[in-house]
Amino acid sequence: MLDMILSFIFPNKCPICDNIISYNSLICKSCLGKTKNLNLKREISTIKNKTIYCVAPFKYDGLIRQAILKFKFQGKMSYSAFFAYMMSQTIERYYSDIDFVTFVPISNNRKIKRKFDQSEILSEKISKIISTPLKRTLEKMIDN
Numbered sequence: 001m002l003d004m005i006l007s008f009i010f011p012n013k014c015p016i017c018d019n020i021i022s023y024n025s026l027i028c029k030s031c032l033g034k035t036k037n038l039n040l041k042r043e044i045s046t047i048k049n050k051t052i053y054c055v056a057p058f059k060y061d062g063l064i065r066q067a068i069l070k071f072k073f074q075g076k077m078s079y080s081a082f083f084a085y086m087m088s089q090t091i092e093r094y095y096s097d098i099d100f101v102t103f104v105p106i107s108n109n110r111k112i113k114r115k116f117d118q119s120e121i122l123s124e125k126i127s128k129i130i131s132t133p134l135k136r137t138l139e140k141m142i143d144n
């Protein structure tokens with residue numbers, strides 16, 4: 001009920017086309033077909049004979065890239081629900097035994113300018129979706 005009331009004050013918007021969508025939707029029907037979850041998995045490193053993988057629901061290009069940039073730099077916080085859901089789907093596809101969720105934080109200077117840390121927001125939502133604790137394990141030392 002509170003979500004419905006809030007949706008009148010802060011309407012939920014599609015992260016791709018920015019049109020208003022229902023309060024319990026993540027994306028509009030029109031854009032759903034344009035944003036297929038690719039469930040990407042790439043080997044990125046090997047540490048102590050263990051292979052480290054990066055998984056992602058999308059390639060960083062086109063409509064998805066534009067939506068991510070709006071989320072990060074134009075304060076489109078509502079887009080985080082869609083990205084967190086899609087990231088959770090990909091994580092659960094490849095991993096079943098996860099100890100915790102963590103994130104690489106942005107620097108304090110950027111957090112002050114941006115007013116939020118997009119990685120932290122996504123991690124909090126993913127943690128809830130996949131019912132896995134969130135741990136703040138990393139600290140940004142260099143403002144790059």
Ligand SMILES: [Zn+2]
Nearest residue numbers: 014017028031
């Ligand atoms: Zn849309």
